[in-house]
Every structure is written in structure tokens, then in C-alpha cells.
Amino acid sequence: MHPAFAPARTFSETIGAPISFQAIGKRYGGVPALHEFSLDIAAGEFVTFLGPSGSGKTTALNILAGFIEPSAGDVLIDGVSITRLPTEKRNVGMVFQSYSLFPHMDVRDNVAFPLRMRGVPKAERHARAEQALAMVRLAGYGDRKPQELSGGQRQRVACARAVVFEPRVLLMDEPLGALDLKLREAMQDEIREVQRRIGCTVIYVTHDQGEALTMSDRIVVMNEGRIEQIGTPAAIYDNPSNAFVAQFVGETNFLTAALARGRLTFAGVDAPAPARLPEGWRGRMALRPEHFTRVVAETGGAPTLSGRIDDIAFHGGSYRYVVETEKAGRVIVQEQRRHGSDGPVVGAPVTLKFSLERAAFLEG
Amino acid sequence: MSPRLVRIGLGLWFCAIVLFLLFPLVFLIPLSFNESEILSFPPTTWSLRWYRVLFLDTSWSNALWLSVKIGVLVTILSLFIGTASALAIVRHRLPGAGLLYGLSIAPLIVPSIVIALGMFMLFARLQWLESLTTLVFAHTVVAVPYVIVVVSAALRNLDETIERAARVLGADPWRTFLLVTLPALRPAILAGAMFAFFASFDDLVITLFVSGAMETLPLRIWNDLNLRLDPTVAAASCVMVAMSMIGLGIAEFARSAGLRRLRMENTDG
Structure with a gap:
């Protein structure tokens, strides 16, 4: 049975799937946006793509989501190639910076949308939507329209919508970029909490190094379409492998030095x-x-x-x-x-x- | 000059412009309620006599019905063609999309007499004059650009990530269009529908060339002016004006409601 059609479960089992990028390349015209991008992500891992704009982090995410077709290479979810699969068949959840809630639907229908697409009957999908809303502390908000919610609430609805069908992979494209600092910090904890409860594999894209250090199991530091370093937050912070990483993650003082005798x-x-x-x-x-x-x-x-x-x-x-x-x-x-x-x-x-x-x- | 004087001055100027624009109506409306057989101004006795003629005289009511029928068919056809074209131009990054857009709205700029003449010659060669289909096709040519302009503007304002969100959450392209894109475009499509309907309903020039013996309401008015000229013309005109005002009012309301919603989405609550 397709996982999406499985009966409702409690959000407790580990459902994450491993992801493998295999030598992904993407060119726009002659310009490489992503070069030989290879990365293996373990089931249930929280991995952050960190880099400045134009580093290729969003390109890599969009290739996984199916919005962009790679020029070379292959992407595997759970060992199965998805590169030729249309977006809607990849069964991944996604949260966008701009919330991207459907403005003409109320919160409940927004959250239930992925279930509706998967043929879940109305009563059940409403119950599961309510459950997902409760998880992001928005129980009882089902009848509101997205426009009536604050930015933070909208993004929590978007999170509920992205995980309500229990995807094995959750993609987050700068989800907190539009929120103010205090809210961002609170939401970081909430996102980690949700991920721990669901157990899905998360790829999180951000240009905020503080966010990356706080949230990730592993960070992939990217620049100009290449991976600069992959490692745990502590490893990246303590042992940056080059000047770019040292400068981009945390603050660094550089001293020129030489060793002799x-x-x-x-x-x-x-x-x-x-x-x-x-x-x-x-x-x-x-x-x-x-x-x-x-x-x-x-x-x-x-x-x-x-x-x-x-x-x-x-x-x-x-x-x-x-x-x-x-x-x-x-x-x-x-x-x-x-x-x-x-x-x-x-x-x-x-x-x-x-x-x-x-x-x-x-x-x- | 004090701000108060400026405001009064601008107000008066605005009223003068509106009066100038509505000047023909100032004559037409009273005339249509005139009891008298001849078009005389100002009217002496008031009556609804000419409205009765308009709706009961079959030559008038048939013309009105034909115009409505053509208008509805043109609207439906234009919505399909126009919305699909807007999607192709805005969303699918066709090569030469800018040129395509320019060409598709050309009927708005090309003088309608030129379009009419071209159609007349084309349809005459095809021996295609004097049918409902011909008129519907001819009117659709000038109605489609309105739909393209309004819908493509709305589409440009619509955040594409909403459609992406629908796709990634499990909707195939067709369901994404039906469940997400189309509802978001509804105000624009309604506005486009109104513009398209009245592009057809008001048209005289093209109809004159290609309609043959078929008589739409504007053509009926035109023919009447050549024959005898009675106040039914005024009544018919007033009906057209009323319909236009209601229709364009709906279109404007839909358009501004759509804008308001977009603005609300773009600001954080």
C-alpha cells in the first residue's frame, strides 16, 4: 500500500526516508548553478543547506522537489530514483518562505489539501487536519481564512499542511525568512519539536548561519554551486575547512602564519x-x-x-x-x-x- | 490659493468632466420616457410606451435577444481562449512571449473598421456571411484581448509558489489549475467576462460588415435611424446603457476585490 493511503497514525513512528543526491549538475545557459552535487542524507536526519544567495542551495532543494530538472545526475529517495517522477508523485512535504497558503480556502481545507489529493474521505481528512493543527498549537483555527492570521500563525499552518500526510521527507525553503527575530527563534524550536515527533527527514534551506547552527544535525555549507563543507554544527564551527566557511559561519579573525623549524x-x-x-x-x-x-x-x-x-x-x-x-x-x-x-x-x-x-x- | 479653494475647484472641474461625458445620456434618458411619437426635447408627457414597444415588437425583442445570445457565446469562447492564452504567455515562458502578447491584444489597437473590412473580405470569400457562428467568431476576435489583458495581469500578480505548493502537496497540473489557480483568478475572469460581453454587445462596426441580414440591437438602432427614428431608439439605448453600467460595475467590483485580496496576502496580518 502506498504510504499516503495508510490509515491515520499518531505522529510518533519514525517514517523518515534516506535521500541521496548523486553528482547533480544544473546549468542555466552556460552558467552552472549546481556542480557535481553529491550528498547522502540518513533517514530522519535534519540537514541544513547553508549559503549566500546564488550558492545553489535552493536549486538543490527545487531539484529534489521536482520544480527544476537537473542537467546531470540522479536523486534517490529511499533508494528509488525520483528524477523522472513528476512533483506531485514524489510524496514530499514542503514549506515556503512566502507561506503559500491557498487564499480562498480556510485553514482546515488548506491543511487537509494534501489528504484530499490522496483521496482521503472528508471526515477523516478533517480529523487529521485538526490533529496536525493541534500539533502546531493552532487547534480550533480551522474556520479562519489565512488572511486573518499573523505571519507566524500562517507559517505554522503551512507546516501543519506539509506534514499532515506524514511525508517521509520534509523540505523547508527559508521558512522563517519573513518573520521577525523573536518569532524566528521560537519557531526554530517548534520546527525541531515537530520533526522529532514525526521523524521525517528534513532538508532546511537558509542563509542564516545562526539558524543552521541551532537546528541542524548536519550542515552543508554551499557557495557558487559547490559544497564547501559538510559536518555537524560543532565540527563546522570549530574546524572550518576553508576561509569561506570560517567567514560565513560565525565570526572569524584571520591571522597569516607560517611554520618553520x-x-x-x-x-x-x-x-x-x-x-x-x-x-x-x-x-x-x-x-x-x-x-x-x-x-x-x-x-x-x-x-x-x-x-x-x-x-x-x-x-x-x-x-x-x-x-x-x-x-x-x-x-x-x-x-x-x-x-x-x-x-x-x-x-x-x-x-x-x-x-x-x-x-x-x-x-x- | 488655500487648500480648500483648490479642493472646491478640482471638485467643480471633475463634475464638469462627468457632465461632458454623460452629455448624450442627459438627452437620451428623458427622450426614452417621452409619450410623443417624435423625438422632441424636452418631453411633454411621460410614459413607458417605448419600452413596451422595445420588448413587445418582435423586430426589437429579436434584436435584443440576438445580441444577448451572441454576447454570451462570445464571452464563453473568449474566456476559454483568453485564459488559456494568458496562462501560456505568463506561466510557460514561451519563446517570444512578449511579441505574442502584443499580437494577441492587437485588436484593441487596430481600428475596428480595418478589422471589419478584413473580416468582410475573408468571410465573403469563404461564403460565410450571415450566420450566427460568423458573428460570434468576429466578435470574439475583439473580445479575447480584454480577457488576455485582465487575466494575464492577475496571473503576473499571483505568486507562483502557491501553484508549486499545490503540486508538491500532491495535485497534478490539472487539479492545481482547477483548485488553486482558477479560484485565485476568479475576480479577473469575471471582470474579463464583462468586458468581453460588452465588446460584443456594443459592437456596431464589425456587425455592419459581416452580419448580412441578421440584426443585433446596435444594428437595429442604426437601421431605425435610417428609416424613421422613433423614441424606441432612445429606450433601446437606455437599456444598453443600463446593462453596460451594471456589467462594468460588476467587473470593476470584481477587479478591485481581487486587488484587495492580493494586497491582504502580501501583508503580514
């Missing part, structure tokens, strides 16, 4: 080289703002940079400030506030300590 030299500092670097290495060190510690005098052997505090932003639990250093240009520092200690002062001379163990070393 077991010593690493950078910005006038000469330190013992970390064991993982080969002799003769040269490139850039990437240091996160929170890798630096402001010290008064004694550094205990750790490398230091000195300079003057230029600009301070108060962030509640922490300070974020810019240090104009003597040898390494402007360095962004994040400092936790500690009870009983003095905060940074604009214009004050400062010495920054950091550990090379936490730095990422990038070629070129």
Missing part, C-alpha cells in the same frame, strides 16, 4: 607549532572571537596580541569589542561578563591571550 610565526609572535601541522606550512589561522581572553600581565606562555580597545558592544551576558592590534590589524573579541571583574574600556591598552589548540589552520 617547529616554530609557528604570526603577527610578530613566535610560538611552538601544534603537532597537527606539517613542516613548511603557511596559511591563515582562524580564531573565533571567544577564543581570546583579556589578560592583565602574566600569560603563562600562551601567545598574545596587544593593542587598544576601539569599540564595545554590550550583549547582556557578554561584551563584544574590537581591538586595534599592533601587528594583526583589527581583532573581534567576545568576552563573558564575570561578576566582580572590570569590563573592557574604550581606549584602554589590552593584551589578548589565546590557545593555538582551538585555532583552525587554513591553506592559502
Whole structure:
């Protein structure tokens, strides 16, 4: 029996399907929008495609949805090629940035639409729509028109509509892009919660690195039609594989460095080289703002940079400030506030300590 | 000048323009209620006599019925052709869509006497004059562009991701059109229908060339002017004006309701 025609279930079983992109290519005219895109996603995994506009993340999603035909390669859901399947037969749920609710239908009919397309009788599809609405905390909103709802409520209806038929794959194309910050954060939790309950495989497209770090099991960082790095949020943050990733995910300070005779030299500092670097290495060190510690005098052997505090932003639990250093240009520092200690002062001379163990070393 | 004076001045100017535009009606309406046999202004005695003639005299009522019949057929035909054309031009990214659009609305710009002459020569060669089908076809040519203009504008305003959403949620292209696109286009289609109907209902020039002995309401009025000229003409004109006003009122209402809905969708609640 086709999964869509299965009797109503509670949203608890793991129904996710594995997805496999196999060397997908897409060209517009002569311009490649996606190049040799290969990726395997496990059943039930929450994977985020992260990248700036034009990076190919939406193209990859639209190829999976069937809105765009790839120029090369194959897409598999649950081991079966879907590349030649029309969109409506792919049985995936999807949420769009622009909500895309049907304006002439009430909320209940919107949510029940996928069930109607699958021939579920009216009474049952209304019951299941109500169940899905309850899951996104909109029980009792069935009679409203989409136009009567707020942006956040509309997107929750869109989520309910996308999962009501228990798809094994859920695609989300910048679903929170149109919402304000507070709502976005609340919705991030809700989306994760819904995904955990349903167990479907999620591909989530965003250009917001914070969102990607918060929500994903794995992040696929994309740029100019290519995959830059694939990894867990922590792996991507701690070990960016190149300057693009380091810069795009989180904030990064770059220091040019070179290794010779077991010593690493950078910005006038000469330190013992970390064991993982080969002799003769040269490139850039990437240091996160929170890798630096402001010290008064004694550094205990750790490398230091000195300079003057230029600009301070108060962030509640922490300070974020810019240090104009003597040898390494402007360095962004994040400092936790500690009870009983003095905060940074604009214009004050400062010495920054950091550990090379936490730095990422990038070629070129 | 104070803003108040400007407002009064503009108001008066607007009234003057409206009066100028409605000037013919100022004569026609009283004339149609005139008891007298000759078209004299102002009327002396009031009556509905000429309206009675209009609806009871078979030459008049047949003309009115023929016009309505042609108008309805033209409307149906135009809606199918026009909506399909708009979909093809806007949604399917045909090569040369801009040129195609220009060509398809050309009948709005080409003088109708030219169209009429062309049709006359074509239909004469085909020996196709003097049939209901001919008239319906001829009127459809000038009615379709209205539907294309109105529907393609609405289609351009309609967010394509709504149709994509329907597809990905399980609707095939045909059901997507019926359940999502068509309802969203309903106001535009209603407006287009009204424009198409009146493009046909009001037409005289093309009808003159291709109708043969068939007499639509405008043609009946025209022929009457050549023969004897009685106030039935005025009554017929008033009926046409009333129908046009109601129809275009509906069209305008549908159009603005559609716009209002679009605006509401585009703002967050």
C-alpha cells in the first residue's frame, strides 16, 4: 500500500526516508548553478543547506522537489530514483518562505489539501487536519481564512499542511525568512519539536548561519554551486575547512602564519607549532572571537596580541569589542561578563591571550 | 490659493468632466420616457410606451435577444481562449512571449473598421456571411484581448509558489489549475467576462460588415435611424446603457476585490 493511503497514525513512528543526491549538475545557459552535487542524507536526519544567495542551495532543494530538472545526475529517495517522477508523485512535504497558503480556502481545507489529493474521505481528512493543527498549537483555527492570521500563525499552518500526510521527507525553503527575530527563534524550536515527533527527514534551506547552527544535525555549507563543507554544527564551527566557511559561519579573525623549524610565526609572535601541522606550512589561522581572553600581565606562555580597545558592544551576558592590534590589524573579541571583574574600556591598552589548540589552520 | 479653494475647484472641474461625458445620456434618458411619437426635447408627457414597444415588437425583442445570445457565446469562447492564452504567455515562458502578447491584444489597437473590412473580405470569400457562428467568431476576435489583458495581469500578480505548493502537496497540473489557480483568478475572469460581453454587445462596426441580414440591437438602432427614428431608439439605448453600467460595475467590483485580496496576502496580518 502506498504510504499516503495508510490509515491515520499518531505522529510518533519514525517514517523518515534516506535521500541521496548523486553528482547533480544544473546549468542555466552556460552558467552552472549546481556542480557535481553529491550528498547522502540518513533517514530522519535534519540537514541544513547553508549559503549566500546564488550558492545553489535552493536549486538543490527545487531539484529534489521536482520544480527544476537537473542537467546531470540522479536523486534517490529511499533508494528509488525520483528524477523522472513528476512533483506531485514524489510524496514530499514542503514549506515556503512566502507561506503559500491557498487564499480562498480556510485553514482546515488548506491543511487537509494534501489528504484530499490522496483521496482521503472528508471526515477523516478533517480529523487529521485538526490533529496536525493541534500539533502546531493552532487547534480550533480551522474556520479562519489565512488572511486573518499573523505571519507566524500562517507559517505554522503551512507546516501543519506539509506534514499532515506524514511525508517521509520534509523540505523547508527559508521558512522563517519573513518573520521577525523573536518569532524566528521560537519557531526554530517548534520546527525541531515537530520533526522529532514525526521523524521525517528534513532538508532546511537558509542563509542564516545562526539558524543552521541551532537546528541542524548536519550542515552543508554551499557557495557558487559547490559544497564547501559538510559536518555537524560543532565540527563546522570549530574546524572550518576553508576561509569561506570560517567567514560565513560565525565570526572569524584571520591571522597569516607560517611554520618553520617547529616554530609557528604570526603577527610578530613566535610560538611552538601544534603537532597537527606539517613542516613548511603557511596559511591563515582562524580564531573565533571567544577564543581570546583579556589578560592583565602574566600569560603563562600562551601567545598574545596587544593593542587598544576601539569599540564595545554590550550583549547582556557578554561584551563584544574590537581591538586595534599592533601587528594583526583589527581583532573581534567576545568576552563573558564575570561578576566582580572590570569590563573592557574604550581606549584602554589590552593584551589578548589565546590557545593555538582551538585555532583552525587554513591553506592559502 | 488655500487648500480648500483648490479642493472646491478640482471638485467643480471633475463634475464638469462627468457632465461632458454623460452629455448624450442627459438627452437620451428623458427622450426614452417621452409619450410623443417624435423625438422632441424636452418631453411633454411621460410614459413607458417605448419600452413596451422595445420588448413587445418582435423586430426589437429579436434584436435584443440576438445580441444577448451572441454576447454570451462570445464571452464563453473568449474566456476559454483568453485564459488559456494568458496562462501560456505568463506561466510557460514561451519563446517570444512578449511579441505574442502584443499580437494577441492587437485588436484593441487596430481600428475596428480595418478589422471589419478584413473580416468582410475573408468571410465573403469563404461564403460565410450571415450566420450566427460568423458573428460570434468576429466578435470574439475583439473580445479575447480584454480577457488576455485582465487575466494575464492577475496571473503576473499571483505568486507562483502557491501553484508549486499545490503540486508538491500532491495535485497534478490539472487539479492545481482547477483548485488553486482558477479560484485565485476568479475576480479577473469575471471582470474579463464583462468586458468581453460588452465588446460584443456594443459592437456596431464589425456587425455592419459581416452580419448580412441578421440584426443585433446596435444594428437595429442604426437601421431605425435610417428609416424613421422613433423614441424606441432612445429606450433601446437606455437599456444598453443600463446593462453596460451594471456589467462594468460588476467587473470593476470584481477587479478591485481581487486587488484587495492580493494586497491582504502580501501583508503580514
